[in-house]
Structure formats: structure tokens, C-alpha cells
Amino acid sequence: MNNPLTQPKFDLTLRIIDLNNVPLVTGTAFIKYSLPSSSATSGEHTGRTERCPITEHKVQFDYARTFPVRLTIDKSNNLSECPIHFEILQEFHSGTVTKVERVPLGHVxxxxxxxxxxxxxxxxxxxxxxxYLLQDSKINSTLKIGVFMKQIDGERNFVAPPLRTAAVFGGIAGIMAGEREGVEENVGRMFH
Structure with missing residues (x-):
């Protein structure tokens, strides 16, 4: 099933909207993204936003780009995973005006x-x-992303995986639900 004629081809419209809860109030931030080179159809498997200023603990990117992406179908007729990686970086001047520090804030x-x-x-x-809550991060910044996948070619007889709960919602809600469950289980019990 790895015939390019049967692999579904999509126009991916990627929007990187903003980053909030940035701890520093000065400097700039930008985002680099990458797809596996096998899924990109025209060599456009990497990209980045412009460097945008941090203003009141927020960075407004308003970045949009549309490019073709090819997904594969496995033997069970399921769409195979196609990860897109976002690396969030912050830059600021430290000490001298000419020295710029680059710090990774996390990834999605x-x-x-x-x-x-x-x-x-x-x-x-x-x-x-x-x-989305940034992963491998010491801060609680969230990245707002828009993804639109429009099929333009290839096989249409496939099963797409369901969209998982976003980490920012699942993480906070999961903690609260876990605490409530623990309280409810222990109500009425005596501990020695």
C-alpha cells in the first residue's frame, strides 16, 4: 500500500497563532517545525515563524502556511501516524547588547x-x-495552533485515528479529576 498513487495527499493549512504565559517580559520568541521528510511532497517539511516580540507575557505569531502532505495507510486500512514537531525558542539579550541568548522553552x-x-x-x-501545553518545559506556557487537513488526492477508503484530548486540557482536568476520585474513595473511611 505504499504506492504514492494510493497514499492520500492532503493540503495542510498550519496556523501558529500565539504563545501565552511566557515568564519573561522582554525578548523575542519563534517556533521551528518539522515533518518526517517522507510525508512532505515538495521538500517543505521544515519551517519557522518570524521572531516576534514578547509583550505582556504573550507572543502573537499569526503565522499561516499551506503545503501538501502525503500520509500512508497501513495493512488494516488505518492512516499511519504522521508527527509534526514544534520547537519553541526564546531569544533575549544578556549582559552586552551584542550577545543574544537562545533558550528552548519546550516542544509540542x-x-x-x-x-x-x-x-x-x-x-x-x-x-x-x-x-497545547509545552512538553519538556519548566514553564506552563501554552501554544495555540490551528490544523486543517483537506484531502486533494489518493485513496479515500481509510480509517483516521480519533483526535486525542489536548495535553493542556487533559493535564489540568486529569489532575483535578484524580484529586476528586481520591477524596470520594476515602470519604467515610477511618485511617489508623
Missing amino acids: VLNLAEYVEESDQVDGEEGVVRR
């Missing part, structure tokens, strides 16, 4: 295959817009 990884079904259900090309 999304599976584009999960957005195929959801993209069919939304109006317009704004796509599925969500906030």
Missing part, C-alpha cells in the same frame, strides 16, 4: 492523521484550533 508534537476526520467536520479553513 501533534499527529496530523488525527486531524483528518476533525477537519471534515469544521467549517472553513480555520481548522481545528486548540491550545
Whole structure:
């Protein structure tokens, strides 16, 4: 099934909207993203936003780009995973005016295959817009991203994986739900 003629081809509209809860109030931030080179159809598997200023603990990117992406179908007719990696970086001047420090703030990884079904259900090309908590990060910044996957060619008889809960919502809600469950389980029990 790895025949390029049967592999579904999509126009990916990627929107990197903003980053909030940035601890520093000065400097700039930018985002680099990359796809596996096998899924990019025209050598456009990497990109980056402009450097944008941090203003009141927020960075407004308003970045949008559309490019073709090819996904694969496995033997069970399921769309295979297609990760897109986002690396969030901050730059600021330290000490001298000429020395610029670059600090990684964290990263986000999304599976584009999960957005195929959801993209069919939304109006317009704004796509599925969500906030994601930065991973491998010491800060609680969230990145707002929009993903729209429009199929333009290839096999249509496949099963797309469901869109998972965003880490920012699942993380905070999961902690609160876990605390409530622990309280409810222990109500009425005596501990010695």
C-alpha cells in the first residue's frame, strides 16, 4: 500500500497563532517545525515563524502556511501516524547588547492523521484550533495552533485515528479529576 498513487495527499493549512504565559517580559520568541521528510511532497517539511516580540507575557505569531502532505495507510486500512514537531525558542539579550541568548522553552508534537476526520467536520479553513501545553518545559506556557487537513488526492477508503484530548486540557482536568476520585474513595473511611 505504499504506492504514492494510493497514499492520500492532503493540503495542510498550519496556523501558529500565539504563545501565552511566557515568564519573561522582554525578548523575542519563534517556533521551528518539522515533518518526517517522507510525508512532505515538495521538500517543505521544515519551517519557522518570524521572531516576534514578547509583550505582556504573550507572543502573537499569526503565522499561516499551506503545503501538501502525503500520509500512508497501513495493512488494516488505518492512516499511519504522521508527527509534526514544534520547537519553541526564546531569544533575549544578556549582559552586552551584542550577545543574544537562545533558550528552548519546550516542544509540542501533534499527529496530523488525527486531524483528518476533525477537519471534515469544521467549517472553513480555520481548522481545528486548540491550545497545547509545552512538553519538556519548566514553564506552563501554552501554544495555540490551528490544523486543517483537506484531502486533494489518493485513496479515500481509510480509517483516521480519533483526535486525542489536548495535553493542556487533559493535564489540568486529569489532575483535578484524580484529586476528586481520591477524596470520594476515602470519604467515610477511618485511617489508623
